[in-house]
Amino acid sequence: METGKLIKELRVKKGLTQEDLAERTELSARTIQRIENGEVDPRAYTLQMIAKALDVDFSLFVEETNDDKKDQEVNHNTWLGFLHLSGLLPLFFPSLILWRQRKNKTKDMIHHFHAVLSMQVCILGISLGGLWVYWKVNQLTPFMIGLLIGALVSIFNAINVMNGKAFINPFVKSEEKSLKR
Incomplete structure (x- = not known):
């Protein structure tokens, strides 16, 4: 209340x-x-x-304020989790639309958006490389492994973010990761 x-x-x-x-x-x-x-x-x-x-007791009002902040943080984490799940497909439009709608309403949205875009570019690159291998060697395994790794990282990041934990961004140095969260 x-x-x-x-x-x-x-x-x-x-x-x-x-x-x-x-x-x-x-x-x-x-x-x-x-x-x-x-x-x-x-x-x-x-x-x-x-x-x-x-x-x-004065603490009655203070506890109420803290509950509101916790609800707001859960809401932010939920939106960030949806953003990471949008990275499952190497299509940029769902992530872009979600970022555009929530960029001024959700804390740290830009950092998560960059991580999702990086992951999507990585998935796309691995997929194209895997398709090239399939074309040359008739082996589909690299393509499937690339998609599977991308999907698992996206799901892992979504779960971590929804639980208020750090997310994986392979394109950011470890010192920068600690600053982000």
Whole structure:
């Protein structure tokens, strides 16, 4: 539950009006109204005053904020996981469309997008090389191995990212990988 809605719920349970709460906290009634409507995020000091006026523990509001951040992080990880799964096929359009839709809404989307594109180029290169081997030697094994490795890395990355872990990008040095996550 959002902090503003929680404050409103607690205020109503106490039988207080917005004016009553404003008087107890030395805030304006308009400020209380804006907090309850979610128009502003109150500072910690303001939340402490409201908690004291409502006779509740301040940590009730802090835990609520942390839960919202966890939900947002899970949402980001889910979108990043979908981006990595879009790398299963050596087609760039699904990844490009997903990146374009979420680039300003999902944290670190550009780093993951680069990793997915790198993996797709790698899969495409191995596939074309495998097809050349098939054409020359009539052996399809390199082509199939290339596709299988690409698919496994994409699935592995998607699972890791959805669980909040680091992903594999073979084209980035190990020092840079630690900076990315």
